[in-house]
Amino acid sequence: MPHDVALIGYGYAGKTFHAPLIQAEPGLRLAAVVSSNAAKVHADLPDMRVEADIAAVLADPSIDLVVIATPNDGHAPLAHAAIDAGKALVVDKPLALTLAEARQIAVHAGERGTLLSVFHNRRWDGDFMTIASAIEQGLIGKVAHFESHFDRFRPTVRDRWRENPGPGSGVWADLGPHLADQALCLFGLPERVMASFGTLRDGAQTDDWAHVVLEYPTLRCVLHAGMLVAGGSPRFVVHGSEGSLIKHGLDPQEGQLLNGQRPGAPDWGREANPLTRHDAEGTGHPLKLMPGDYPRFYAGITAALDGAPLHVAPEQSLAVMAVVEAAAEAARSGVAQPVPPFRL
Template sequence: MRVTVYTGLIGFGLAGSAFHAPMIAAAEGLHLSAVATSRADAVKAAWPDAAVTTPEALIADPAIDLVVIATPNDSHASLARAALEAGKHVVVDKPFVLDIRDGEQIIALAAEKGCLLSVYQNRRYDDDFLTLAHMLANDRVGEVSLFESRWDKLRTAIKPGWREQPGPGAGLLADLGPHLIDQALRLFGMPDALTADIAIQRPEARVDDYFELTLHYGAMRAILSASTLVARPRPRFALHGTAGSLFSHGLDPQEASLRAGLKPDTQGFAQRAEHEASATLFTGDGDAIEVRYFRGNYAAFYADMADAITKGHEPPVDPADALAVMRLIALARQSAKTGARIAC
């Protein structure tokens, strides 16, 4: 008989309502018991069985086993620390923390309390990334010389909310950087060095809305970039090697489905159109080979978290990995400020 892990979610903005609540509810072994938010009506409409409460009451509730933190970035550290002090297992949305010392202390606290700690790096479960990782592991492009990971959009208007207002944890590098960096580290490990360019390009913008990081791995380069002023997005991924080049366009459709209010068990959830269902491998012989995408699965994160709690498995994302991401973001800001190549 499977043990039920009673789960409390703190935060019901976009992250909590779209990316966490549906995946918690979809994971076997987890039960979404409570949500801490001021948006009581939204919670009751989507999850009528979940109690609506405050962060303090949720953390103090003895019935809650797992606390999921999906709040603005600058509150991650304090809430994670409070939940661990209360003896709860914890999942923190990315970015893990804003201060590396906070991250080190929180990881140590989890070990001291015997609690599991993980970070929601859900882009590890994107369909295109899973496909690319498989191709790399099976040596389909040969020895890699260049990896490009780009996230482009055209959005000239400034969105309301904390992400585009000056303050800790705001800006594009803090928002998308953790995803792109984590994926690169999963594929290639820690680089030897990095160089970075970070800019504010839109006239009304007040926080960074463009970045390009170059990770140096010997002679190989990994370029990670995001922009808000690209009308026709470049390939999401491009992987170049001695045996060919793999190109992937578009985004994993899970986000669009979740934003539209679809749940993982809904028909048509996270399905690409047929003409967008494949990446393309160009070989040195001039062949163009269609490579079908693996199925993306954000819910696997929470299924793995449930197994970690109930079966003693490792958590789906080691918080040390998330801390390595934050270290590279700090080095990127240093590089962009000084114009220097920074050793990692």
């Protein structure tokens, strides 16, 4: 029997990512959505149970898993309520507004013995998986410089919580967890974090440009996000002792989900943008990209509900929060920061 799931929130993250990916996982059944806009949910999911209050699904013994996909400032209180109700829990990134809040959630889940994971789906971008494999195989030797960009051209500031002033808003709070998680998967914790944030668009009310450098003993890792990049920039640039890797374009899975495609389609996760390995002589060699695989996250949740280890464990999410917070403090102070303590 599949595990019944309640999705909390049906904004961009809930509608675009979580609902279709949960429905694509055979071991899960999307049984209820908590939303103040039942009409919006029913436009996509006509027969779905919709509740206006989370209390109704937390009191339902048939619900095994709660997925929180609300604005960032709702993550912590909703997570604690779900844990108190004994529900397994997935939280959209970031786990909370601060490292302290995130650690409290992780400690609470540990004390209650409930499953807790965070939706770090970008681990399953096809280009990232291919670059991780190339690094592991030593195709460019010892890595000295890693650069990861989420750059877009959105010159008009939109009226949405991510771009309005307030806790959890801004481009770094939005995209920083993705960038940091990928870097930590590859290289582990840095020694120091340097950062600069900017508010560059006309009418912008929170940061819309972020440039972060993770310092390792023999490696520099650049994480960058900007909203005024017409024509795009390289998604990844990786330089090593025996060559380089260059990749343009974003993984297609988010766009496919927005366009109504679903996992299992023949071209799911496949993109035309090449990954190029440049050898020591500068000659370019195309590397075939692995297809992206966001469904692997919820397949891992199903397996974890049945006793397997989590793909994204709580301490890994705390490490991401520690790096995100160190970068914010470095940008505020103008001084490079160590990664704050985070371990359980």
